[in-house]
Amino acid sequence: MMEKGLYLYCVVAGNETRGLEIKGIDGQPVLTMPIDDLTAVVQECQTPIANDDMKILSDLVLIHQAVIDLAWERFQTIVPFSFGTVVVERDGKSKEENLREWLERESETLKEKLRRLEGKAEYGVQVSWEPAKMMEKITRNDKEVRSLQEEIHSKGTGTAYLLRQKLERLVKERMEVAADAYFKEFFQGVRGQVEEVRVEKVRKEDPSRQMLMNLSCLTPKGETSKLGEFLDRITKIEGFHVRFTGPWPPYSFVNF
Amino acid sequence: MKLEIDNDDLKHGLLGLVMGIVEIVRDTLRIQSVKRMESGTLTGVQIEKLGNALIELDRTIDKIKEEQGIAEAVRSVRDGLDDLVNRMVDTVADPAGVRKMGEESAFSRKIAGGKR
Amino acid sequence: MEPVRQGHAGIVDLLDRVLDKGLILNADLIISLAGVPLIAVSLRAAIASVETMAKYGMMRELISLPQENPR
Numbered sequence: 001m002m003e004k005g006l007y008l009y010c011v012v013a014g015n016e017t018r019g020l021e022i023k024g025i026d027g028q029p030v031l032t033m034p035i036d037d038l039t040a041v042v043q044e045c046q047t048p049i050a051n052d053d054m055k056i057l058s059d060l061v062l063i064h065q066a067v068i069d070l071a072w073e074r075f076q077t078i079v080p081f082s083f084g085t086v087v088v089e090r091d092g093k094s095k096e097e098n099l100r101e102w103l104e105r106e107s108e109t110l111k112e113k114l115r116r117l118e119g120k121a122e123y124g125v126q127v128s129w130e131p132a133k134m135m136e137k138i139t140r141n142d143k144e145v146r147s148l149q150e151e152i153h154s155k156g157t158g159t160a161y162l163l164r165q166k167l168e169r170l171v172k173e174r175m176e177v178a179a180d181a182y183f184k185e186f187f188q189g190v191r192g193q194v195e196e197v198r199v200e201k202v203r204k205e206d207p208s209r210q211m212l213m214n215l216s217c218l219t220p221k222g223e224t225s226k227l228g229e230f231l232d233r234i235t236k237i238e239g240f241h242v243r244f245t246g247p248w249p250p251y252s253f254v255n256f
Numbered sequence: 257m258k259l260e261i262d263n264d265d266l267k268h269g270l271l272g273l274v275m276g277i278v279e280i281v282r283d284t285l286r287i288q289s290v291k292r293m294e295s296g297t298l299t300g301v302q303i304e305k306l307g308n309a310l311i312e313l314d315r316t317i318d319k320i321k322e323e324q325g326i327a328e329a330v331r332s333v334r335d336g337l338d339d340l341v342n343r344m345v346d347t348v349a350d351p352a353g354v355r356k357m358g359e360e361s362a363f364s365r366k367i368a369g370g371k372r
Numbered sequence: 373m374e375p376v377r378q379g380h381a382g383i384v385d386l387l388d389r390v391l392d393k394g395l396i397l398n399a400d401l402i403i404s405l406a407g408v409p410l411i412a413v414s415l416r417a418a419i420a421s422v423e424t425m426a427k428y429g430m431m432r433e434l435i436s437l438p439q440e441n442p443r
Contacts, residue, residue: 011395058383061390082394087403102397113395123375124385158307159300166290203388228373235373245385246375251393 005047005086006095009067012039012075013114022070025063035103038110041071047086072249077118079110080249113254121221123246127186127213128205133239138178139171183213193227194219198252216252272329282313
């Protein structure tokens with residue numbers, strides 16, 4: 001059962017009547033709806049827009065982002081909605097009425113968010129290391145590890161097997177302690193260079209690398225030279241890699 | 257050992273699941289064996305026997321995985337279970353999905369080193 | 373270093389940023405998430421690793437990865 005909906009991209013400050021020069025989902029025009037000193041950037045859509053085809057889905061996400069980027073460029077400060085937010089007809093009210101009511105109700109909160117985000121952008125900082133390289137480095141001067149390694153060589157196969165299991169667990173513990181220490185150090189360093197930080201979940205990467213830290217940072221748009229310098233220091237450590245992405249619209253900082 | 261199952265998908269799914277569980281049992285046995293060894297209650301001979309039994313178990317598991325071509329299926333069963341456990345732990349430990357610095361570092365993932 | 377927004381894993385970064393982020397509305401009557409929780413879940417699975425995507429040929433047009441030898 002398909003119904004018509006209004007797809008929400010973002011909310012911006014002021015009354016804007018001009019639409020955006022871009023085609024949205026399904027090639028629909030992207031419109032602006034001014035309500036109470038705020039403007040919603042929307043388009044007509046069919047709902048649900050859910051789809052099992054990965055290619056179509058990722059295209060939808062790319063369109064969502066392209067529209068938000070354009071709005072961000074034109075209006076400077078925006079509150080982006082989560083991908084796939086749609087207003088529909090409910091309780092005998094049209095979708096436009098529902099959107100209007102919601103915006104009026106949330107007006108103060110939205111304006112507060114817009115004030116807080118003015119001129120700011122989000123940056124992603126992801127630090128990974130290569131466990132194989134790190135393992136060697138961390139255990140090189142570890143007495144307990146060394147003596148266990150020597151013991152393994154002097155024992156029969158069965159005993160050596162069990163000692164190897166023990167060694168693996170020991171090394172893993174050492175690695176976790178090291179990872180924690182690095183995390184704290186990097187986190188403090190990044191936090192000192194930006195206005196706000198959120199710790200995100202780490203993602204799996206290809207097997208040779210492991211993500212230690214995944215941060216979203218909020219800071220004035222374009223003011224990243226200090227952060228960049230700090231990240232450069234991390235990349236100089238052997239076995240460490242940094243992904244530094246942005247500027248993004250402040251996706252991670254609108255729900256607070 | 258040969259299982260005659262015609263449908264490949266079914267075979268992979270079912271055998272992958274069974275073998276994944278067998279591997280988890282094996283991992284538990286390993287951990288317990290190391291603990292017993294460390295506790296000092298076993299003789300050298302007993303430790304050697306225990307280790308050899310585990311080696312034999314590893315070989316058998318690897319052989320079956322190879323013969324049946326289910327290494328990938330087992331891996332995905334185990335990854336799936338790992339994810340499930342991680343999600344459950346996250347949900348219980350962190351109901352609002354808020355992670356604060358200081359409680360515990362965000363680093364709670366397995367160190368991907370060596371073979372499991 | 374300078375922040376970037378494109379590159380070979382651009383789509384992965386984007387999905388990371390766009391899914392489950394942005395203003396999430398309270399489960400208000402007027403808002404339908406358009407089946408997107410499902411989308412988010414399946415996309416999440418897809419971005420579990422770039423490697424996996426490469427293996428299954430997902431988003432091949434979006435991500436240029438060195439082609440693996442067919443096994």
